[in-house]
Amino acid sequence: MALEIIESCVNCWACAPLCPNQAIIPPAPREKRAGPPQAFLGPLGGERSDAAFSGGSHFLIDADKCTECVGDHADAQCVAICPIEGAILDELGVEMNPPGSLTGIPPERWAAAQAEIAAR
Amino acid sequence: MDLPVIAPEAPKAGGCSAGSCGSTASQVDGMSDEIRARVQDHPCYSEDAHHYFARMHVAVAPACNIQCHYCNRKYDCANESRPGVVSEVLTPAQAVKKTLVVAATIPQMTVLGIAGPGDPLANPERTFETFRQLAEKAPDIKLCVSTNGLALPAHVEELAKHNIDHVTITINCVDPDVGAKIYPWIFWKNKRIHGREGAAILIEQQQKGLEMLVARGILVKVNSVLIPGVNDQHLKEVSKIVKAKGAFLHNVMPLIAEAEHGTFYGVMGQRSPKPAELKELQDACAGDMNMMRHCRQCRADAVGLLGEDRGDEFTLDKIEAMEIDYAAAMQVRAELRAQVTAELEAKRQKAHAPATQVIQFMPRAEAAKPAGRPVLMAVAAKGGLVAVHFGHAREFLVYEASAAGAKFVGHRKAEQYCAGDETCGDGESVLDKTIRALEGCEVVLCSKIGFEPWGNLETAGIQPNGEHAMEPIEEAVMAVWNEMLAAGKLDAKPAAAKCA
Known part of the structure; x- marks a missing residue:
């Protein structure tokens, strides 16, 4: 039982401090992105040796640590604060915040607007 | 030591707290x-x-x-x-x-x-x-x-x-x-x-x-x-x-x-x-x-x-890559701040001064004369002066001039349409946009202005004015308003009233 953050994550940091299991792994600083995971530097710039960085360009969830907040909170915390629709999936790959659920923009309206912009 | 947490190119966070900003x-x-x-x-x-x-x-x-x-x-x-x-x-x-x-x-x-x-x-x-x-x-x-x-x-x-x-x-x-x-x-x-x-x-x-x-x-x-x-x-x-x-x-x-x-x-x-x-x-x-x-x-x-x-x-x-000596910088900063603060204080004193000098009892007839309607004027300004070429202005400050004085009421964004002679081909449409952005203004003050925009502005009912280059904004705006008043232009509604 674990959630997954995918590449549409915008690295806003909102989820990481809320996780009761410290299962959310921040992305690497750009210059360290190549090569093996290293000690991660915490949000204040100090060294945080307890976490490796994700090795990618966005936040990841450590599936071994994630409990989907069962026993800690009524709602999975990362899902409850994430501002990006579709960025967090459950084990079956289902979007926890489906299109339109956070912005209020109906998906068909979004598609029409994008098509209109592309046509300009 | 450089301790970046997030790669400079990676974050795509947008946000919502509106930027801070001020008062007249x-x-x-x-x-x-x-x-x-x-x-x-x-x-x-x-x-x-x-x-x-x-x-x-x-x-x-x-x-x-x-x-x-x-x-x-x-x-x-x-x-x-x-x-x-x-x-x-x-x-x-x-x-x-x-x-x-x-x-x-x-x-x-x-x-x-x-x-x-x-x-x-x-x-x-x-x-x-x-x-x-x-x-x-x-x-x-x-x-x-x-x-x-x-x-x-x-x-x-x-x-x-x-x-x-x-x-x-x-x-x-x-x-x-x-x-x-x-x-x-x-x-x-x-x-x-x-x-x-x-x-x-x-x-x-x-x-x-x-x-x-x-x-x-x-x-x-x-x-x-x-x-x-x-x-x-x-x-x-x-x-x-x-x-x-x-x-x-x-x-x-x-x-x-x-x-x-x-x-x-x-x-x-x-x-x-x-x-x-x-x-x-x-x-x-x-x-x-x-x-x-x-x-x-x-x-x-x-x-x-x-x-x-x-x-x-x-x-x-x-x-x-930049190295700085902050102690030395603080000294420069303190001097500059003192200088500007003194200038601002002098300006404020001057603005208040006429109130004590000009209070005179006017003859009844003169007091009853219509004071002239308020006029919106756009100013291509820098550092509190009419100091920017019309074609180089990225924004115009808008002042409302009336018998009560010049009051800052807002600003209008513009694109620089004159970025050099090479780009003048599509200057036309940008100029049109700027003129649209100035809707409601009757005068535009700038340090200089080209022949073509002059004509287009006049056609749109906006009078260009380059006569007050490098003058303080409020003084220039009031000088223009007083000229309009003296010329009898402020009795009625503006002629080309596309107005605000």
Whole structure:
């Protein structure tokens, strides 16, 4: 039982401090992105040796640590604060915040607007 | 040591706390001496100061605890200037380095604000660590913060502790039914709360935070986004309430909504207000409190004078390579500040002087003469002077001239249409756009202007004027108004009344 953050994550940091299991792994600083995971530097710039960085360009969830907040909170915390629709999936790959659920923009309206912009 | 947490190119956080911004000279004059002293070198709080002093925002706060319909958290573009947009998210250490470098390079930079790109108080560790280090290393810089207010009551104590003298709260409504049309959700006590219920909590926390700040003597400015058909009439009530609770300045800003921005309002076709609608509402609210009209709605990583962003000169790569002597810089900064403050004080004294000299009892007949109607004039200005070529102006300051004097009422953005002889081919359409942006203005003052735009402006009913180059704005505007009055042009409505 674990959630997954995918590449549409915008690295806003909102989820990481809320996780009761410290299962959310921040992305690497750009210059360290190549090569093996290293000690991660915490949000204040100090060294945080307890976490490796994700090795990618966005936040990841450590599936071994994630409990989907069962026993800690009524709602999975990362899902409850994430501002990006579709960025967090459950084990079956289902979007926890489906299109339109956070912005209020109906998906068909979004598609029409994008098509209109592309046509300009 | 360089300790970046987030790669400079990676973050795509957009944000929502509206940028901080200020008041007109007369409004500052309406304040107590104590408040005037506290805002006189703050470009976002004093209209006078914004001609001379610069501000910067450091983007250390990517997380947000609410969603606003005018914000898109995915947005990032170096060419867009609006709140919530940012190119690089910084660690506190990087933000401190950047601030010191900018302060040494731009000595008129007096204010450091944290305004996003998310909400500063949804990132309290990063925000307060930045303030703590700056208070120690750069004691001559004023610190301020701009927040949506949800987490404000929980952090007022700490703001006071860090000596934060100025706080901006974005308050778009005091009615949860209006709020439900602006805020789709908030994150509160470990839950995402949608709609009216979420808006009600947000409003309650904003009002509580405002009261707590005022009680501690911290200056509070309220920003509101004017959203036609959603909160336009409601903002008059907001203005009354925040004034009654002790906010010292209200800044009503126009909604920015384009489909390309990917915001709810942009995609759903919500329109932005016209300049005349904005002015009308600001005028209506002005009866209740000090209104600010010189806000440029800047980015969460803006650097420089309002309306002139120099962020590109201070990217992470560039600041890492810069070495500075901050002690020496502080000396230069102190001298410059003293000089400008003296100039401003002299200007204020001069503005007040005629009141004592000119009070004369006029003959009845003369007093009854019609005073002349108010006229809107656009000015291509720099440093408080009519100093910019029409074709080089990126923005025009708009003044309302009347018998009561010249009053700053807003600004209009323009594109530089004359970027050199090569680009003049498509100059036409940009000029047309600029002329449209000046709708409602009858005169445009600039240092110089080309033959072709002169003709087009005249055709559009806007009189170009290049006769007051390098004169102080208010004096030039009043000179033109008095000429119009003497020529009998101010008795009736304007001839080409496309007007505001």
